[in-house]
Amino acid sequence: xxxxxxxxxxxxxxxxxxxxxxxxxxxxxxxxxxxxxxxxxxxxxxxxxxxxxxxxxxxxxxxxxxxxxxxxxxxxxxxxxxxxxxxxxxxxxxxxxxxxxxxxxxxxxxxxxxxxxxxxxxxxxxxxxxxxxxxxxxxxxxxxxxxxxxxxxxxxxxxxxxxxxxxxxxxxxxxxxxxxxxxxxxxxxxxxxxxxxxxxxxxxxxxxxxxxxxxxxxxxxxxxxxxxxxxxxxxxxxxxxxxxxxxxxxxxxxxxxxxxxxxxxxxxxxxxxxxxxxxxxxxxxxxxxxxxxxxxxxxxxxxxxxxxxxxxxxxxxxxxxxxxxxx
Amino acid sequence: xxxxxxxxxxxxxxxxxxxxxxxxxxxxxxxxxxxxxxxxxxxxxxxxxxxxxxxxxxxxxxxxxxxxxxxxxxxxxxxxxxxxxxxxxxxxxxxxxxxxxxxxxxxxxxxxxxxxxxxxxxxxxxxxxxxxxxxxxxxxxxxxxxxxxxxxxxxxxxxxxxxxxxxxxxxxxxxxxxxxxxxxxxxxxxxxxxxxxxxxxxxxxxxxxxxxxxxxxxxxxxxxxxxxxxxxxxxxxxxxxxxxxxxxxxxxxxxxxxxxxxxxxxxxxxxxxxxxxxxxxxxxxxxxxxxxxxxxxxxxxxxxxxxxxxxxxxxxxxxxxxxxxxx
Numbered sequence: 001x002x003x004x005x006x007x008x009x010x011x012x013x014x015x016x017x018x019x020x021x022x023x024x025x026x027x028x029x030x031x032x033x034x035x036x037x038x039x040x041x042x043x044x045x046x047x048x049x050x051x052x053x054x055x056x057x058x059x060x061x062x063x064x065x066x067x068x069x070x071x072x073x074x075x076x077x078x079x080x081x082x083x084x085x086x087x088x089x090x091x092x093x094x095x096x097x098x099x100x101x102x103x104x105x106x107x108x109x110x111x112x113x114x115x116x117x118x119x120x121x122x123x124x125x126x127x128x129x130x131x132x133x134x135x136x137x138x139x140x141x142x143x144x145x146x147x148x149x150x151x152x153x154x155x156x157x158x159x160x161x162x163x164x165x166x167x168x169x170x171x172x173x174x175x176x177x178x179x180x181x182x183x184x185x186x187x188x189x190x191x192x193x194x195x196x197x198x199x200x201x202x203x204x205x206x207x208x209x210x211x212x213x214x215x216x217x218x219x220x221x222x223x224x225x226x227x228x229x230x231x232x233x234x235x236x237x238x239x240x241x242x243x244x245x246x247x248x249x250x251x252x253x254x255x256x257x258x259x260x261x262x263x264x265x266x267x268x269x270x271x272x273x274x275x276x277x278x279x280x281x282x283x284x285x286x287x288x289x290x291x292x293x294x295x296x297x298x299x300x301x302x303x304x305x306x307x308x309x310x311x312x313x314x315x316x317x318x319x320x321x322x323x324x325x326x327x
Numbered sequence: 328x329x330x331x332x333x334x335x336x337x338x339x340x341x342x343x344x345x346x347x348x349x350x351x352x353x354x355x356x357x358x359x360x361x362x363x364x365x366x367x368x369x370x371x372x373x374x375x376x377x378x379x380x381x382x383x384x385x386x387x388x389x390x391x392x393x394x395x396x397x398x399x400x401x402x403x404x405x406x407x408x409x410x411x412x413x414x415x416x417x418x419x420x421x422x423x424x425x426x427x428x429x430x431x432x433x434x435x436x437x438x439x440x441x442x443x444x445x446x447x448x449x450x451x452x453x454x455x456x457x458x459x460x461x462x463x464x465x466x467x468x469x470x471x472x473x474x475x476x477x478x479x480x481x482x483x484x485x486x487x488x489x490x491x492x493x494x495x496x497x498x499x500x501x502x503x504x505x506x507x508x509x510x511x512x513x514x515x516x517x518x519x520x521x522x523x524x525x526x527x528x529x530x531x532x533x534x535x536x537x538x539x540x541x542x543x544x545x546x547x548x549x550x551x552x553x554x555x556x557x558x559x560x561x562x563x564x565x566x567x568x569x570x571x572x573x574x575x576x577x578x579x580x581x582x583x584x585x586x587x588x589x590x591x592x593x594x595x596x597x598x599x600x601x602x603x604x605x606x607x608x609x610x611x612x613x614x615x616x617x618x619x620x621x622x623x624x625x626x627x628x629x630x631x632x633x634x635x636x637x638x639x640x641x642x643x644x645x646x647x648x649x650x651x652x653x654x
Contacts, residue, residue, distance in 0.1 A: 027472045028472070028473065029366035029367055029399050031470050033467055037349070037360050039355075040356055040461070041357070042411040043447055044447045049449060084367060086371040088373060122376060140349050140358055140360055145350055
């Protein structure tokens with residue numbers, strides 16, 4: 001099957017385009033009329049670096065590629081708009097594989113209201129996915145960056161953390177699954193294999209007046225450090241308050257690992273960490289509940305200073321290492 | 328060097344952001360205020376598929392990656408706006424190599440007024456570059472798609488063609504260089520190694536009222552076929568009128584190849600093919616001359632029917648095969 005024929009087959013599977021997109025996939029470029037402000041982010045996933053084809057289905061890989069990219073838009077408080085996907089197809093991935101991969105991408109697009117407006121398909125030595133996503137807001141000041149957290153702000157976290165790291169342990173060491181129920185193990189594995197962008201939560205936090213926000217792709221320690229550095233402030237986090245995903249403690253114990261390490265140094269939970277004025281917390285909780293994605297947990301506060309300090313229940317602190325390696 | 332440190336080094340080399348970009352590289356997403364209409368395209372280049380590191384410098388590869396992507400915006404008649412670049416870095420490409428590659432990208436950004444507004448750097452088995460580019464126009468109807476060519480329209484081509492294919496022959500078979508002057512051979516090789524987007528020419532043709540436009544990345548036969556199919560019309564091209572780049576005939580003869588084949592089936596010239604009403608030709612020539620990039624040549628006309636027919640000087644026709652293989 002040639003490139004143009006494959007692209008035509010992929011285009012047949014596209015959900016209908018959003019109202020902003022006047023000309024979608026198939027011309028030299030897609031044409032859209034954004035209005036207001038746009039937030040744009042690009043995210044690359046490479047086989048052997050970000051996923052392994054022997055551990056995840058092609059549909060899961062497709063879902064994770066678009067979901068992880070959209071998570072950056074969630075962290076800006078943007079509404080999902082358009083996605084442009086480049087796929088590098090290895091020699092052993094046939095037409096059916098491309099279509100399965102694409103169905104995973106299209107499922108996330110449909111679930112999030114994202115228009116797949118363009119892309120490129122090329123040969124490559126290993127499966128490679130690059131998703132560029134464009135989100136929207138009526139005005140630029142509705143979008144929330146990483147800077148802007150102020151001493152006294154309360155730190156909130158959406159959903160639960162540590163699940164993706166525990167899911168990775170379960171995928172690597174299947175014997176660990178015996179320590180928890182099959183349903184709980186399945187949820188943790190999905191947490192690793194998929195990436196659910198908290199788009200509604202991000203918009204709720206932005207509307208509630210969040211000062212700064214970031215998504216946890218590298219982990220609470222690393223991403224919290226980015227937020228702190230961009231804001232010129234420090235983060236003080238209460239370890240006892242961290243919302244660990246069910247089963248994380250059991251899997252960590254069985255693996256001889258500290259559950260707090262999974263929760264703070266493990267990445268890929270794709271939850272949101274936001275700093276907001278304490279008097280906005282109730283409104284943020286209400287709006288987040290209405291979005292229906294996840295509950296908010298207050299986990300600490302912004303302080304004068306720098307870096308991330310995690311206060312342990314028995315006294316003492318942990319300064320999680322920043323995550324800085326090329327992957 | 329870690330990812331964040333490398334990104335910080337790359338950001339130091341960025342030219343200043345354009346007026347539309349409020350928040351550039353370094354947050355979860357870039358924030359811009361587009362206004363009017365946007366044209367967005369994504370283009371992937373993979374080592375061993377689209378280029379070879381033993382034939383091109385890293386700066387040349389960087390220039391080609393962004394230039395080829397911007398060529399799609401030229402083909403829409405859009406003004407260059409922002410670029411988002413994902414780079415897959417292989418194990419043997421060190422920090423200096425990344426910076427050299429990035430300098431090539433930044434040079435094209437500076438020359439075209441493109442803001443490098445975001446990106447992603449990841450490990451990969453071979454060097455991989457994916458450029459997503461966003462162009463702008465005041466109104467969507469100022470952008471020119473592939474459809475819209477009408478029987479009776481004159482077909483024009485910018486610049487010269489066949490040069491990139493001849494340059495590839497010279498890179499593959501260095502002995503062929505003896506048939507032309509070193510300066511001419513150098514120009515042909517650069518034609519293959521670089522990709523100069525005809526952004527000014529595209530805007531000139533759009534302003535002159537072009538009905539349809541495409542850039543020649545796959546070759547006149549293949550890309551002309553796309554324009555014909557999208558327009559529901561046929562293209563009749565006069566082979567004798569085709570503007571061959573200097574040296575193409577000599578290199579083709581020395582290689583035992585037909586120069587017309589290099590000009591119609593060889594890709595990567597990145598010139599523009601446009602269909603416009605005959606009465607707009609003089610205005611299009613004037614505007615294109617003012618853009619200062621390339622001369623226009625009338626090479627044929629749009630006819631009722633389908634496909635691309637190339638009329639040979641001695642009578643008879645050539646129906647170039649459409650280019651359809653995954654690369």
